[in-house]
Amino acid sequence: MRPSGRAPDQMRAITIEPHFTRHAEGSVLIGFGDTRVLVTASVEERVPPFLRGKGQGWVTAEYGMLPRATHTRGSREAAKGKQSGRTQEIQRLIGRSLRAVTDMKLLGERQITLDCDVIQADGGTRTAAISGAWVALRLAVNTLMAQGKLAADPITQKVAAVSCGIYQGQPVLDLDYDEDSNADADGNFVLLGNGNIAEAQATAEHANYDEEALLRLLRLARIGCTEIFAAQDRATQ
Amino acid sequence: MRPSGRAPDQMRAITIEPHFTRHAEGSVLIGFGDTRVLVTASVEERVPPFLRGKGQGWVTAEYGMLPRATHTRGSREAAKGKQSGRTQEIQRLIGRSLRAVTDMKLLGERQITLDCDVIQADGGTRTAAISGAWVALRLAVNTLMAQGKLAADPITQKVAAVSCGIYQGQPVLDLDYDEDSNADADGNFVLLGNGNIAEAQATAEHANYDEEALLRLLRLARIGCTEIFAAQDRATQ
Amino acid sequence: MRPSGRAPDQMRAITIEPHFTRHAEGSVLIGFGDTRVLVTASVEERVPPFLRGKGQGWVTAEYGMLPRATHTRGSREAAKGKQSGRTQEIQRLIGRSLRAVTDMKLLGERQITLDCDVIQADGGTRTAAISGAWVALRLAVNTLMAQGKLAADPITQKVAAVSCGIYQGQPVLDLDYDEDSNADADGNFVLLGNGNIAEAQATAEHANYDEEALLRLLRLARIGCTEIFAAQDRATQ
Amino acid sequence: MRPSGRAPDQMRAITIEPHFTRHAEGSVLIGFGDTRVLVTASVEERVPPFLRGKGQGWVTAEYGMLPRATHTRGSREAAKGKQSGRTQEIQRLIGRSLRAVTDMKLLGERQITLDCDVIQADGGTRTAAISGAWVALRLAVNTLMAQGKLAADPITQKVAAVSCGIYQGQPVLDLDYDEDSNADADGNFVLLGNGNIAEAQATAEHANYDEEALLRLLRLARIGCTEIFAAQDRATQ
Amino acid sequence: MRPSGRAPDQMRAITIEPHFTRHAEGSVLIGFGDTRVLVTASVEERVPPFLRGKGQGWVTAEYGMLPRATHTRGSREAAKGKQSGRTQEIQRLIGRSLRAVTDMKLLGERQITLDCDVIQADGGTRTAAISGAWVALRLAVNTLMAQGKLAADPITQKVAAVSCGIYQGQPVLDLDYDEDSNADADGNFVLLGNGNIAEAQATAEHANYDEEALLRLLRLARIGCTEIFAAQDRATQ
């Protein structure tokens, strides 16, 4: 039934290529099927003004989509002179998700910026970005620990994200572009290694949904994130 | 336990003052306690470029916060020259919520813009805005119908929104500013008159949460929205 | 002869509702007939860079018009990314007018910002804003004095403003929108409690005018401001 | 008493060099003493969108100050990415002043843009700009008439402007920078060839002023504009 | 003598990976050593306004650098709201270079946009971008020809670019970052398959240079471009 022939609870192939670029303290190219996102983690020994002198760090994210990552070329945000509402919404979500698993006191007065740039888009770019950002963050923190700059590991647990939606009346996991653009409802779930929820968002697109549907989406998300956690482990060991 | 002395499932006083301004086709001043949002619905006999000639209408929203709606003065977005990510995220949510209850074919080739301006903020501005926007939309559509411009009512049902969160370990309904700024988790739920969900969002702030908590927040939201639906009915009859 | 049936030297009803919002140090909703402007006065314990360390304060103003304050919806300046020339011209006038009655040495190293937001427009928004801003400033200074932060009252006198114009060949006081959009000439006069002039501006629109006409407009302005001063007194006692 | 040694009712030397540049339909370099403004009039065979198809023309103005026209270098507005409130206020004033003497029906469906760029500033740049803009407009209209594009002369009369102010308690004409930066009050008067007023603006700076002072400033302005009218005549004959 | 141990006339390894992404009509990941640039060619069946109805096409380019392509993180141009002067200068150079080898009449009324995004930077990003852009353009035109949309091949010949400079007194080919940041002079040469020059630019950095040096840089550029042409051939056959 799914355009890709996948089972309703089947993720696309997850690929994680750590150390994809050489300058960043952490970097990764993550793929959920044809969706590919390059994430770099940059460590800077300073914090934003509102945190100065408070003895704690900060984790933030920026998101971008290359103009021709998509089926038809989109305009370049740098040329237009502003980031779209969608871009800002996504980068705020990525930042919140990673801050949910970072102990800012242990990080100390430094900032880690996660740049998530979509090289190729086929649905689920924000969830791939969050999942990849955890790997880039993990690699950057490993670097800091190896340099003796951290007394203890500030990463408290894993975080991963996946989209789920109602497609032709059926809850399905990890929507690709064909499904995403025709879904009745879709959601993004950010889950933690301990099974808890960092963020749940589900939006009615062409049809509204009920509580039972919300729960079924959440359960699919658990299946997907379990698989992502395993891929994150393999990439960072 | 709540700073305001409210019970966990108790809404703040809901006040809805329809026809608050005179030029707009629909207008309302809505209050959730000390939060007060002015919403106007403006009808324009044109649609955005991507819809031209398709025989359907559009509903969109803009959101703003007066600089001194808050405890300390914020900078004016018009003077800074851009809308914050938060503003854009909220106005996208308001627009989606109202589109979920509008039949665009029945609306015809016209656009209704819902301007939501926060006069005074004490938590829950986006949910008050959505709830008030439905009233303004209802009034504007009533005007169009009275003018004979619509063959049938394009509003398919009611929509309302409320925030819920985990405050000091306890799920509570309709967070005010004191609660919102200290909540472990908070969420915004956009519910429909038929009991279905248009949008559910729940974010871990200081502590992540589990599936049971998500459900409890949703159930509180149902209590709150039932009360808002009643207030909407009173204001539009 | 006037569309409203008023006599040439008759003001519209002046309404002043002090303490309209609760967070600002001073706030007021002022009405000149159907024109309604919300003014808040915000005290900040810092001054702009050009005044730092000079032992004096500053008073400034910002002005905005809600998109549907007017007959047809205007675009939101925050969304367009810049303030219009008209907006900037008006907020500069408001700031100058209030600075004309403030002793900056007595105010000390703090800034008071007057935010003037037009809720509903029917002509004369800038003059209502100035007249209301004095009330908001008065209330904010009263608060500072009650807190013992000021050794002496920095407000030297009252200030009020009103528009006058030549409508169908006749000088009239306090133009509403119907008159304003058809006036041969119109002007804005900012007068002080001692009878002096802080600012006089008169512009030929459809017909130019002579010195005698300028004097007649000024004399009408004196009549209007006398009435506004009385309303300011009632609102701040 | 005046820093320049001038009598209170004495203008600075007025210099008008027509045809200063060769591409514009009209161009002039005007000087009021050390203040020098280059004004060009550009004719375009189109009107702004709000006037299309109405059988009438438009006159508008833009104003700029070269970064080092002033004693200390100011930042370049093109580099900052926006025009200051002062710039916009001035260019709106120039446009209004020239429209006051143009019959838009006789001009036909074309736009004349007056670009006023300050090469060197010593007070009174906006009044020199208005006075010079009339000459540039006159030259451009002469060109159109010589080309047979106009059936009748759309310029109805002359317009000129000059600043006046209260300096050390004394009303003086045509303030230079030293006077302008220390004046108790200053004003700009835009007068017509028939003796009427197009615009009068007078602002209290360090001291407010009374009706008698306003009249004395206006009378000085008449003296100055008479001299400017004569210079305009010489430059355009 | 060179930090990399290369001979003065030795290029870094050239890697060209065609079809790197799947949506674009042409795409390539090109590497000059550690410099890696992703170039996509997007075909749109429309031309810019200045070319409409003229029966010819257009080729243009945009350039961007991912924030952490470099040793230390740079700010994101989309977030800053404008493209730097350097970015604009580079994308203008890329566009000119590719237009120099395209017959716009044969291309017909369509536009090809070359998006050049630097994934990793180690000197020579603009020359790698030009060299890769030719491959992406070649692939996109091949697609159009296979679709029968072009009567004849609009690409007239190959184009490649390489940087050369004076490093420690010695002319060297294809500067990497270590060399580039310490060169006495450096230049970028855009050469055509027929041996002619599309663009030559050479700038004194720490020391100016003479005509003989300019010629030696140009001769090194010929050596480098010969190698790049061969790599372009291999990638497009």
Add this chain to the structure above:
Amino acid sequence: MRPSGRAPDQMRAITIEPHFTRHAEGSVLIGFGDTRVLVTASVEERVPPFLRGKGQGWVTAEYGMLPRATHTRGSREAAKGKQSGRTQEIQRLIGRSLRAVTDMKLLGERQITLDCDVIQADGGTRTAAISGAWVALRLAVNTLMAQGKLAADPITQKVAAVSCGIYQGQPVLDLDYDEDSNADADGNFVLLGNGNIAEAQATAEHANYDEEALLRLLRLARIGCTEIFAAQDRATQ
């Protein structure tokens, strides 16, 4: 053969009017035929952030074109809110050229900004700007030396620039607008008093060119710059 009747190696008349404005430390109006550029040099006793505390100075440039400097009116960059890519490219070139002849240690911790504003354009505005900027810089440094602020002269030699191109198959010197808009190739050469090259740029426009053509353009540039150097000497003695 040239539209102006000039010989291939003939410059237009070079006019240099020093001290054109009075506030700037150095100022000049330079003309290459009908091209006229006003250049001012402004000294500020501070350096950009990246140089603070390093005991050296900085020279930078800004470039602008008055809207009606050209045949048809261009839009004002300050009104559009951004500088074009062309403007930025030119001002970067001017800054580099002047820095090539300034010893930053001898200049000390101060910045000199060269504002180059095109009053009238007829081709070659950037090369006239560079040639005039040297004069303005020379005058400003003379002022600093006369004030005893400099221990030694930081200007190491002269710099001048001229454009050359291939017009109707023939290399020609100092292109005017008619030639520039139809040239097969054109270039800008920035030469030093000692005969060396600060910058060479040559671009194929309608036809690409070979190494011999590049050398012929460079030799024409030497002829032109020799003449400009002489004019610079006359203007600064």
